[in-house]
Amino acid sequence: MYYLKLTASACAVAAISATASVAQSRDEIRIVGSSTVFPYTQAVAEQFANNTGAPSPIVESTGTGGGMQIFCGGIGEAHADITGASRAMKASEFQLCQDNGVTEITEALIGFDGLSLAISRANDAAWDLTLGEIYLALGAQVPVDGEWADNPYTMWNEINPDLPAVEILAYGPPPTSGTRDAFVELAMHAGCEELAFVEEGGFDGDWVGENCSRMRTDGPFVEAGENDNLIVQRLEADSNALGIFGYSFLYENLDKLKGVQIEGVEPTIDTIADKSYPVSRPLYFYIKNAHRGVIPNLNEFIEEYMSDDALMTGGYLSERGLVPLAEDRIVELQDAVLDGVSMEAPQ
Template structure:
């Protein structure tokens, strides 16, 4: 069974355990509190909003779970009713296939809200070697197959200086998120695929066979050079301190909270910062989202108020309490637009891909 199928099975099992009442197409009944599930990157932001919301409302504390973006959306899309989450937290946009799954299961009105920005960092322990990666180094160091001979071969690189002579003579050992994680999806889309496209042999494949290119660019090594480290980004941070010479891939917000123990490496000479993430100059910058089930508005007590708190100036605005947690705020005009969508509960249209 593949890891993605296992993730899907786990999400469905979680629903069976957590569910109460009707979980399929019906909307009868209500839970005592709000339920949000998904991205480990969005988790600390959603948790902070939940804490503030509970204090202000005096009601039940919203339940926030870290299942990874894929796991959260899988649970969210199972249907309408109290045994399914009200909100899916996501560190990438919902995919067309996920949207279709939602539609098939009766989740027909989904409100997509961008809450801010984050960056994916490649980090080392503070006392570790310094790296200035070129984007193509990520593909050449971490792809399962690379150009060789008359085609593609198993990646032979064992040290970073075999990939790029300007990088340290240090073994390739990278701890990163699993396939269910939006952070991993974004790392593949923003790092591995653009890096692959800079290599002539891969650029030719991209022109001739896009599906083949996607497979090559999105398949990470399975020989121990890349290590799936679970959905908990804090665990990856701790691993870097315990494992000399290792690198880690995780969200910028976790870097900001652990600057005393880890440091971020540059990509194409650009370091991740609030400024470079917000203006898009850092190559691995991304948007963060929450997806709201409109059918649960007015059924799950306090759901719309919770969403409005999430998008409020005090939370998501510049200088808000989520910025203190590491969220990079949206520009004012974008936040105003997202806040209007949250108030109107305007459903999203089908994603293009």
């Protein structure tokens, strides 16, 4: 029995060594995940490459859900080192990681972002939507004559006569996107809860989650993929169409687009930071700790991401639209991430 235990231990060490050897054969850091986090990570990658002369990390915009699937696929050369996310890791994703040997993960909440509704600057209407109006425009089912039924609205002014008399058309992210998850939770669910039908009917959160999560599939809402730049192009082509994406993409395209007010508040860095803008969410990235010290330059890249130059107010990420954490929270984040503190299982 003692011999067998030694053999098992030796096999485990050999397996870890083999994984490290395979991982080391890849020179570039590989990062996947959220299209919203993508521009921030890309900015860090460029800064890192310029500062160190090391190969620039490969950053892929796969969407939050797609990134989690790739990240949690396993340990070694074939698997990503970091994934970005526009929501926290789900319990099911954490379990997938555990099942595939990705057992030590560091979670980093890097800042905040507003979910923006944007429209072309060529549109001169004064857009100001309530969350309830957003739901009535884009929800698959809505109240109709006292019943919960398929959405009949085709024009904005059918929902509210004060809104423009134009067809409802909104381009947004697919179900694999963390932006979609966040939009459903922060805008669709909240808007559904504002409806008199729901309030007066006494429907609870479970009912809202089950009945108010589906987006329309009959034309007014169009899934535009994970590339938010394509949404920007479509808004330029159709001045009456709305786009749904993270604030960073609105921020980068303010020469072409303007934010739609929600509940009377325009999306800006200040309104997202002070929480007066009603549709904001945290942004994350996740590090595969088994790859630290194995993938060349990974630790140095993490140090750049955690630097004051990147994260603090006035840093180069806030210049790109990231709403930074408070300074004391940034210091706590830096300590935890640089020390490789592993996250607990999500509840």
